[in-house]
Amino acid sequence: MALSCLTLSLSGNPSSLIFKCKASLPTALHALDAAHIRRAALLADKSAGFTSPHPNFGCVIVAPSGHVAGEAYLYAQGTAAAEVQAVAAAAESCRGATAYLNMEPGDCHGDHSAVSALLQGGVKRVVIGMRHPLQHLRGNAVRALRNQGLHVDLFGEDLTGNLIEKECLLVNAPLICRAASRVPFSVLKYAMTLDGKIAASSGHASWISSKQSRHLVFELRGRSDAIIVGGNTVRMDNPRLTARHGGGHMPMRVVMSQTLDLPEEANLWDMSEVSTIVVTQRGARRSFQKQLASKGVEVVEFDILNPREVMEYFHDRGYLSILWECGGALAASAISSGVIHKVYAFVAPKIIGGKNAPSPVGELGMVEMSQALNLIDVCYKQVGPDMLISGFLQPLPDIIPVIPSRDETFVVDPTVSPESRIIFFYKAWDPYGALYLIFFLLHFFCFHLLFCCIANRYNFMCRTETFLLGTQINSDWDNIKIDVMYKALKCKFSMYPHLNSMLLSTAGSVLVEASPHDLFWGGGREGEGLNYLGRLLMKLRSEFLGESSSSSETSSLTV
Known part of the structure; x- marks a missing residue:
């Protein structure tokens, strides 16, 4: 999502470079390395929006003769790795070549195809722009x-070049920020007149910005997983929020409305x-919720609707x-909640005036200019007659040492005290926030087993992150669902040897299902949960290891 800054910083125009290099590249060889890494980063940026939630990867293969023999980027989820494609394109020229990667290879499924391709292709040297930002993958490929x-x-380690590191960071800024902040990378975009208005006093807003700016907005949409608007935008503008002209990726559309005061007919x-997903406050306009559901619109209720909870x-x-x-x-609420990472402001050379004409950001509670929020790493770019000003509201996190421990997977070190051997895992749908230990997705066998266990006795409900079985029919329900879950886990981990091995590799560690929302199976927001899922996995691990059910592992668990 670092579109404008990345485009400027990789443009090759020294006057447009936003980030100053603290240390110059010492040799001509390093200068060539930097140029090829820039190219790899530029290639990687082409996949933004298509590979989510995977990182953006680019690869350039330079033959011993010095010519570029092959280059590629990761097109989308499930496609061949950039390194695999680049090696194939280079063919025999790959022998003795140098491979340039914007980022260390590594994905959530343990796929080693990138490393294998470089080895089998005969590459002799690899230059990497940055290590993998996620702790459990960092350094593995190197x-x-x-x-x-x-x-x-x-x-940053073997070669000097702060500018190169920053450019590589920008390519994967969404992944880095998301992993560090535990919310998606969020960009606030708006178009305003020169006097700071996003619409006339009447509410009319079409069009403030130019056709060129609107085309760039379509590109921004195509790089996103979802677009969020408020109820007033739906009522006043009736938008489509598609990414037309912006590529093949179509982001999800999200409407935030506390009261569901929305039109019955809308694009x-x-x-x-x-x-489209509509998020609202619990209990709002039940009849209208049913109407939306009949159209295929997903409605998600929150006890308290605010940007932080939604993110x-x-x-x-x-x-x-x-x-x-x-x-x-809504923009002011999102900024106040701390969920906005970056801002894109299109300023049109127009003046409309109007005391009551709306501005792009509502009340933030600031009374002095010294309280104003300053953008970081500001970029300026002319788009047709408009000026695009972009910058970060929050600095890019320092990826060394760091992304929080809940994103880490580690091999147990016998020299480390047991208290520090805690492995957090959370969600099956989120590979980069998980530790691969929750593998009971809706697999047919598990579903069949669960259904047979509870048919004609209990209602069945399922959420992707874990199984919530029915409603309490009798006082023994908790024990029954724990027993059913244990049987399902045992079947799943018995059927797949690689999952079994992964579970056994955690021997000596405490397993914590870190869901902040599920107090029964998970750990709860402040550790007040029961963590039954973690407990069951540890019990299963003991059984697989041929041990008696160990009470010491679970009794020492505090979550």
Whole structure:
């Protein structure tokens, strides 16, 4: 989502570079390395929006003769790795070549195809722009390549070039920010007149910005997983929120409305092109909720509707990037909640005036200019007659050492005290927030087993992150559902050897299902949950290890 800054910083025009390099590249060789890494980063940026929630990868293969023999980027989820494509394109020229990667290879499924392709292609040297930002993947590919005799250089470690590191960070800013903040990377976009108005006093807003700016907005939408608007935008503008002219990716459309005071007919209720989710306060207009559901619109209720809760929810659904195209009131609420990471402001050379004409950001409670929020790493770009000003409201997190421990997977070190051996896992749909230990997705066998256990006795409900079985019919319900869950887990981990091995590799560690919302199976927001899922996995692990059910592991667990 670092579109304008990345485009400027990779343009090759020294006057447009936003980030100053603290240390110059010492040799011509390093200068060539930097140029090829820039190219890899530019290639990687082409996949933004298509690979979510995976990182954006680019690869450039330079033959011993110095010519570029092959280059590629990850097109979308499930497609061949950039390295695999680039090696194939380089063919025999790959022998003895140097591979340039914007980021260390590594994905959530443990796919080693990128490393294997480089090895089998005969690459002799690999230059990497940055290590993988996620702790449990960081350094794995670098070690694997070096163990096979390849020479690996990393910018910021083996090679100097702060500018290169920053450009590589920008390509995957959504992943880095999301992992650190536990909410999707959120961008607030708006168009305003030169006097700071987003509409006339009457509410009319078409069109403030130019056709060129609107085309760029379509591109921004195409790089996002979802677009959020408020109820007033739906009532006043009746938008479609599609990414037409912006590529093949169509982001989800999200409407935030506390009261569901929304029109019965709206373009957003048309599901023919892309789906819509409406998030609202619990109990709001039940009859209208049913009407929306009949059109195929998903309605999600919250006890208290606010941007932070909504973003945490979409983080848990696996969303990586969110584009906010809302009015001033919702924009102010999102900024105040701390969920906005970046701002894109299109300023049109127009003046409309109007005391009551709306502005892009509502009341933030600031009374002095010293309280104003300053953008970081500001970029300026002319788009047709308009000026695009963009920048971060929050700095990019420092990825060393860090992304929070809940994103880490580690091998137990016998020298480390048991108290520190805690492995958190959470959600099956979110590979980058999970530790691969929750593998009971809706697999047919597990579903069949669960259904047989409870047929004709209990109602059945299922959520993707875990199984919630029915409603309490009798006082023994908790024990029954725990027993059913244990049987389902045992079947799943018995059927798949690689899952069994992964579970056994955690021996000696405490397993915590870190869901902040599920107090029964998970750990709860403040550790007040029962963590029955973690307890059952530890019990199952003991059984697989041939041990008696160990009470010491679970009794020492405090969540």
